[in-house]
Amino acid sequence: MALSKVNPNFVNQNVGRRNILRNGDMRIAQANSSTVITATTTQYVVDRIKHNLAGSTGARYSVQRKANQTDGPGEHSTYMRVECTTAQSAQSGTQSNFEDHRIEGSDLNGLAWGTTGSKDATLSFWIKGNVTGTYAVWFYAVADVANKMITKYYTINTADTWEYKTITIPARNDEIMKSNVNAGLYVRFIWNTGTGYSSGTASTSAWAADSNVNRYAGHGVNLASATGNYIETTGHQLEAGSVATEFEFRDRGTQLRDCQRYFYKWVNTGLDDQITLSTPYNPAQQDGSLPNTSASGHLYFPTEMRARPTVVAVVSAGSINRASSTYTGFTAQMSSTTVSQSVSSVTSYTATAEL
Numbered sequence: 001m002a003l004s005k006v007n008p009n010f011v012n013q014n015v016g017r018r019n020i021l022r023n024g025d026m027r028i029a030q031a032n033s034s035t036v037i038t039a040t041t042t043q044y045v046v047d048r049i050k051h052n053l054a055g056s057t058g059a060r061y062s063v064q065r066k067a068n069q070t071d072g073p074g075e076h077s078t079y080m081r082v083e084c085t086t087a088q089s090a091q092s093g094t095q096s097n098f099e100d101h102r103i104e105g106s107d108l109n110g111l112a113w114g115t116t117g118s119k120d121a122t123l124s125f126w127i128k129g130n131v132t133g134t135y136a137v138w139f140y141a142v143a144d145v146a147n148k149m150i151t152k153y154y155t156i157n158t159a160d161t162w163e164y165k166t167i168t169i170p171a172r173n174d175e176i177m178k179s180n181v182n183a184g185l186y187v188r189f190i191w192n193t194g195t196g197y198s199s200g201t202a203s204t205s206a207w208a209a210d211s212n213v214n215r216y217a218g219h220g221v222n223l224a225s226a227t228g229n230y231i232e233t234t235g236h237q238l239e240a241g242s243v244a245t246e247f248e249f250r251d252r253g254t255q256l257r258d259c260q261r262y263f264y265k266w267v268n269t270g271l272d273d274q275i276t277l278s279t280p281y282n283p284a285q286q287d288g289s290l291p292n293t294s295a296s297g298h299l300y301f302p303t304e305m306r307a308r309p310t311v312v313a314v315v316s317a318g319s320i321n322r323a324s325s326t327y328t329g330f331t332a333q334m335s336s337t338t339v340s341q342s343v344s345s346v347t348s349y350t351a352t353a354e355l
Helices: 105-111 252-260
Strands: 037-039 043-046 049-054 060-066 079-086 096-104 121-129 133-141 148-156 162-169 183-193 230-240 263-267 295-300 310-315 322-325 329-334 346-352
Touching: 037 043, 043 060, 049 060, 096 105, 096 230, 105 183, 121 148, 148 162, 183 230, 252 263, 295 346, 310 322, 310 329, 329 346
Parallel strands: none
Antiparallel strands: 037 060, 043 049, 049 096, 060 079, 079 230, 096 183, 121 162, 121 230, 133 148, 133 183, 263 346, 295 329, 310 346, 322 329
16 A cells, blocks of 8 residues: 655654553554454453443444554554444444543653643554544543543545644643543544534634533544444554654563553463462361361562452362452462362463553
């Protein structure tokens, strides 16, 4: 495919970590690797990018992380593909489908919103699709006094062609943003929407109070109009300032740890990583008269998680009745064991602390 690059005049700056978004080049997909997932519920298919179904929408999309591609834009060989699998000719009410980045409040500190040193922010990304027209990107900032929004747009000009886009949003200066581990900013890419989210007038130049009918007003495309309609996108970057710089690639180890702060998937290889659940009693004495026949084992996460995660663990024998987690690990416990279960081990688990 031909490449069409919009505003290619990057400013190269060696200023350390610039990209506020995590996994903007779509390299990490712990849960699904490169499997095509037809999403029937709201979920993360690619790490840190949430696929959403809102308002009982009837439209459905498959989502896939495509890796080691030769047709990616510029220096990118990995991208996300979203393809309509169940069409909906028109949406009503708040029916909508979209992807969004959810950013921790503390990750926004560099923007200094609400202070005298506040900075605008610029979003840049590559996108390709078969449906041309105007698409909305919705920004939603969470604060103590009032949550506010602003809507911006980009246009896919040529079908089936990679295009580079930039969007700049003004600093939000009416109050200081929260610096915590909760969602502080949403960056949302809209694919289709009903009038419940688009019949009003969007605020496009200043932050405004949240209003459903104004959110996606001006979005001009129904990507769900026919099966096979698609979007491919990569190189998502949000940074301080009004100029987009070239994409900040991170080494895979750093990027993986960034994602594991929110979600971690572990599978036992059967080698030196095997964790056996043990009982404080000699298995030979487990005759039912002991005060406690539970067995447990502790597993550590590779990095501290955003919050105490929800853990789902699978064991080789018996069943888990409790998985007590902290920010750094969890204890898997079986309520009772038998001689045959005394060698049970954790075969896999997921830990989820998503926004």
